[in-house]
Amino acid sequence: MSSSVLKRSAFVLLSLALAGGALAAPKKVTGYGSLGVVNGKAGGTYTLVLGDSPQSLNYYGVIDNNLGLVAQQMFDGLVEFNYATYKIEPALAESWTISPDGKVYTFKLRQGVKWSDGQDFNADDVVFTYKNIIMNPEARAGDAGNFKLDGKAIEVRKVDATTVQFTLPRAAPAFLLQQRYFIMPQHKLAKFSQDGGAKAAEINTAWPSNVAPSEVVGTGPFKLTGYTTGQKVTLAKNTNYWKVDAAGTKLPYLNTLEFLVIRDPQAQVAQFLAGNLDQLNISGAQFPDLKQKEVAGAPFKVIRSTALFGSPPFVAYNFDAKDAVLSKLFSDVRFRRAMQGAVNRERIIDTVYNGLAGLPGHGVAPANKAFYTNTTRQLGTFDLAATNKALDALGLTRKNAAGVRLLSNGRPLEFDLTYGTDSSVYPAMATILQSDFAKVGVKVNLKGILSSKLLSTGQSGDWEMILHAFGDQPDPELRRPIWQPGGALYYWHRTLQPAQDGGAPNMARMASWEKDIYTIFNQAAVTPSASARKALYTRWQLLFAQNLPVTPIAKPENIGAVNNKFGNYVYNLGVIPGYNPVPLIFQK
Amino acid sequence: MLTFAIRRVLGMIPTLLLISLVCFVVIQLQPGSFIDQYLEDPRVTRETVQSITRQLGLDQPLWVQYLTWIKGIVTQGDFGYSFVNGRPVSSLIWERLGWTVFLALLTLLVSWAVAIPLGIYTALNRHGVGATVMNFLGYVSLATPDFLVALLLIALVLGTGGTNVGGLFSPEFIDAPWSWARVADLLAHLWIPMIAIGLEGVASLMRQMRASVLDVINQDYVRTARSKGLSGRAVLWRHAVRNAINPLISLAGLSLPALISGTIIASIVLNLPTIGPFLYDSLLNKDQYVAMTLLLFSAVLLLVGNLLADLALAWADPRIRFE
Numbered sequence: 014m015s016s017s018v019l020k021r022s023a024f025v026l027l028s029l030a031l032a033g034g035a036l037a038a039p040k041k042v043t044g045y046g047s048l049g050v051v052n053g054k055a056g057g058t059y060t061l062v063l064g065d066s067p068q069s070l071n072y073y074g075v076i077d078n079n080l081g082l083v084a085q086q087m088f089d090g091l092v093e094f095n096y097a098t099y100k101i102e103p104a105l106a107e108s109w110t111i112s113p114d115g116k117v118y119t120f121k122l123r124q125g126v127k128w129s130d131g132q133d134f135n136a137d138d139v140v141f142t143y144k145n146i147i148m149n150p151e152a153r154a155g156d157a158g159n160f161k162l163d164g165k166a167i168e169v170r171k172v173d174a175t176t177v178q179f180t181l182p183r184a185a186p187a188f189l190l191q192q193r194y195f196i197m198p199q200h201k202l203a204k205f206s207q208d209g210g211a212k213a214a215e216i217n218t219a220w221p222s223n224v225a226p227s228e229v230v231g232t233g234p235f236k237l238t239g240y241t242t243g244q245k246v247t248l249a250k251n252t253n254y255w256k257v258d259a260a261g262t263k264l265p266y267l268n269t270l271e272f273l274v275i276r277d278p279q280a281q282v283a284q285f286l287a288g289n290l291d292q293l294n295i296s297g298a299q300f301p302d303l304k305q306k307e308v309a310g311a312p313f314k315v316i317r318s319t320a321l322f323g324s325p326p327f328v329a330y331n332f333d334a335k336d337a338v339l340s341k342l343f344s345d346v347r348f349r350r351a352m353q354g355a356v357n358r359e360r361i362i363d364t365v366y367n368g369l370a371g372l373p374g375h376g377v378a379p380a381n382k383a384f385y386t387n388t389t390r391q392l393g394t395f396d397l398a399a400t401n402k403a404l405d406a407l408g409l410t411r412k413n414a415a416g417v418r419l420l421s422n423g424r425p426l427e428f429d430l431t432y433g434t435d436s437s438v439y440p441a442m443a444t445i446l447q448s449d450f451a452k453v454g455v456k457v458n459l460k461g462i463l464s465s466k467l468l469s470t471g472q473s474g475d476w477e478m479i480l481h482a483f484g485d486q487p488d489p490e491l492r493r494p495i496w497q498p499g500g501a502l503y504y505w506h507r508t509l510q511p512a513q514d515g516g517a518p519n520m521a522r523m524a525s526w527e528k529d530i531y532t533i534f535n536q537a538a539v540t541p542s543a544s545a546r547k548a549l550y551t552r553w554q555l556l557f558a559q560n561l562p563v564t565p566i567a568k569p570e571n572i573g574a575v576n577n578k579f580g581n582y583v584y585n586l587g588v589i590p591g592y593n594p595v596p597l598i599f600q601k
Numbered sequence: 602m603l604t605f606a607i608r609r610v611l612g613m614i615p616t617l618l619l620i621s622l623v624c625f626v627v628i629q630l631q632p633g634s635f636i637d638q639y640l641e642d643p644r645v646t647r648e649t650v651q652s653i654t655r656q657l658g659l660d661q662p663l664w665v666q667y668l669t670w671i672k673g674i675v676t677q678g679d680f681g682y683s684f685v686n687g688r689p690v691s692s693l694i695w696e697r698l699g700w701t702v703f704l705a706l707l708t709l710l711v712s713w714a715v716a717i718p719l720g721i722y723t724a725l726n727r728h729g730v731g732a733t734v735m736n737f738l739g740y741v742s743l744a745t746p747d748f749l750v751a752l753l754l755i756a757l758v759l760g761t762g763g764t765n766v767g768g769l770f771s772p773e774f775i776d777a778p779w780s781w782a783r784v785a786d787l788l789a790h791l792w793i794p795m796i797a798i799g800l801e802g803v804a805s806l807m808r809q810m811r812a813s814v815l816d817v818i819n820q821d822y823v824r825t826a827r828s829k830g831l832s833g834r835a836v837l838w839r840h841a842v843r844n845a846i847n848p849l850i851s852l853a854g855l856s857l858p859a860l861i862s863g864t865i866i867a868s869i870v871l872n873l874p875t876i877g878p879f880l881y882d883s884l885l886n887k888d889q890y891v892a893m894t895l896l897l898f899s900a901v902l903l904l905v906g907n908l909l910a911d912l913a914l915a916w917a918d919p920r921i922r923f924e
Binding site for chain 1: 770
């Protein structure tokens with residue numbers, strides 16, 4: 014008998030023993046050897062940072078990233094991500110079934126799960142959370158919009174104490190991925206809900222920032238024990254947590270999780286260097302300094318990781334630019350392809366990101382094993398001679414005295430590049446693009462604005478070329494408003510957007526490849542078969558790579574610095590519901 | 602004196618009403634609105650934005666918003682609620698007031714205690730080496746912004762292997778109950794903000810004091826006192842300094858509003874839990890009732906500071922009467 018068979022039978026025996034031993038079914042967190050995860054030991058305090066005081070402790074009452082970071086440690090959803098593969102795994106739901114027509118989702122809840130105050134978790138909590146909070150249009154951070162398909166509502170109902178069922182008006186394969194919403198305790202929040210007789214908007218007033226910590230109850234690895242305004246949020250281990258490690262030790266390992274409120278990024282780094290913070294996510298600009306200190310023997314490690322999430326920057330040309338000649342040129346795929354040859358990705362990765370970035374995908378991150386199609390070849394190479402030739406072929410052969418190409422109307426080929434001035438990467442990137450474009454006779458004027466205004470400026474249509482970034486997601490369906498022509502965020506071709514929310518986009522103005530992409534997204538949204546969806550999205554990525562609605566530039570790596578005292582660090586970008594490796598962290 | 606104080610307090614009411622109106626108008630003139638940040642967030646649907654606008658009463662006409670706010674203050678002492686935190690403004694300010702007052706009073710006391718003797722010393726030894734050095738340092742600290750001093754001090758502490766690089770406590774003491782160890786930890790952190798925030802005050806107070814002392818020591822009454830044969834020390838403290846300090850009392854009264862807005866950047870850099878950054882955020886977010894209340898509060902402090910200064914002046918200077 015080979016050793017692997019032995020191991021496997023031992024494993025089967027062990028799981029049988031566990032299953033027979035108790036009604037409770039903890040989730041065993043295993044299989045992360047590739048991420049360097051080992052069995053840890055209990056105890057210790059881990060200190061993280063928040064950029065500002067959380068505005069409330071009710072995740073659905075305010076839209077606040079700082080609260081999100083804390084809430085992520087206190088609440089769980091029905092499903093969650095695998096930390097390595099980003100596949101969906103059981104969380105509060107132990108298993109689920111999807112009807113063959115893709116319309117009925119039945120979640121079997123994990124038995125024996127308790128809230129941090131000892132009350133039992135059950136189907137009532139789930140139905141309560143969805144009905145009164147997530148689907149409540151008055152909840153400020155609810156998500157009612159996602160529970161209507163083609164104008165028809167999704168229904169949620171309790172089947173029995175441990176079963177919840179969702180009925181959709183049509184198939185929606187991304188639905189499962191979305192069910193990472195944090196589930197809230199009915200026994201604590203009912204009085205703020207419509208079920209409890211309150212007005213719909215009153216849910217926003219639950220758990221204000223001065224709430225008694227014992228009121229904030231969750232199923233997550235930690236529970237709230239203290240909140241000092243402007244200074245610190247303290248969480249303690251939830252002894253009722255439902256996960257165990259490979260050796261059967263209860264998670265989380267840590268006794269205490271602290272968040273210090275530090276607003277200034279420089280002050281955050283100073284506190285990390287002083288040893289008052291145990292982990293900090295840093296930018297590429299801060300990398301060399303910290304790495305140098307690490308090499309010189311400082312007691313921390315700087316870790317690079319190619320995570321799926323994170324925003325890859327791109328440049329877009331405004332198809333609807335106010336200048337008609339520019340608009341026509343920007344809409345011409347030959348122009349966008351020609352200009353891609355003047356985008357020096359390698360130099361940008363080297364100098365702007367200090368080498369801490371890779372080549373981008375087209376709408377899908379290369380780390381995304383489920384959907385990424387290798388389009389590296391379509392990115393082309395940096396070749397100014399080829400760009401010159403391609404621009405000549407477009408008829409832009411005449412040049413003025415300054416060497417700038419002349420448009421058909423005799424004006425020079427000159428336009429604005431809008432970029433964010435308060436970013437560590439955009440200004441340098443914009444300068445590189447400007448200087449290389451000048452070498453092929455294209456004059457770019459830099460127009461700096463605040464990074465927080467990039468999206469609204471993009472959507473206003475008042476720009477010619479823009480440098481911007483949107484986040485990658487595990488499933489392209491979740492980024493449909495960005496990449497589907499006519500979507501609310503497809504702002505480089507705004508004239509496609511429907512006159513009214515939810516209306517049909519302006520098909521007549523779509524290029525034929527845009528129509529293809531539009532159809533692909535519509536089909537993929539309702540195709541239950543995973544392989545068929547993958548094939549559809551592969552076609553989309555190729556169409557994207559060839560037609561360049563936007564020109565992706567690079568995929569930045571994520572960088573974290575962590576104190577050597579701690580083990581099992583897995584990079585955690587920020588608030589990604591269903592992606593929380595903190596329970597695995599232990600103090601050596 | 603009591604009637605004087607009461608008259609002054611009553612006189613403040615119309616002034617404050619006018620100030621509240623100005624604050625409201627200024628906040629409204631600022632471009633954008635609280636709702637904008639949601640419009641820009643791809644996660645938020647337009648329906649949600651509409652319901653938030655309605656919940657916050659931002660769909661009401663401006664004059665209704667203003668009158669509702671004023672009515673709440675007058676009839677119920679209710680200063681409105683924070684859009685960002687979904688809580689009454691007064692409780693939010695209250696939470697942050699303790700450390701703000703503590704830090705402000707402490708810096709004020711320390712800078713007075715350091716600046717007054719230095720001012721007198723530099724005035725009396727105008728051409729000495731010590732005074733020249735002091736004056737030079739005074740100029741430098743006047744010219745250096747407080748946040749820069751804070752950053753330099755942080756770099757200094759880090760460079761020497763220290764761990765107290767901001768905040769008022771080490772992490773483990775932030776929410777610990779009071780104990781000697783906690784006081785020691787506080788003191789170990791306190792010197793950085795004291796120096797960073799207090800330095801500029803020391804320098805300007807020192808210059809003021811120096812100028813007033815120089816002004817006073819050549820006056821007739823000082824000469825008279827001297828000619829009567831009083832000792833140099835008695836002349837200095839009983840006559841010269843007591844008169845020279847008058848302008849500084851008015852100055853102290855005017856420095857009360859600095860409680861709120863005086864140290865915003867230093868507070869951010871040093872991570873101090875004071876009201877300054879709270880005001881800054883509320884202005885950025887257009888959290889209008891918080892911003893208006895803080896501005897109004899600042900105005901009240903200015904008026905109260907003036908009143909206190911007048912009372913103190915009357916006490917210090919017999920020439921001043923209330924008629």
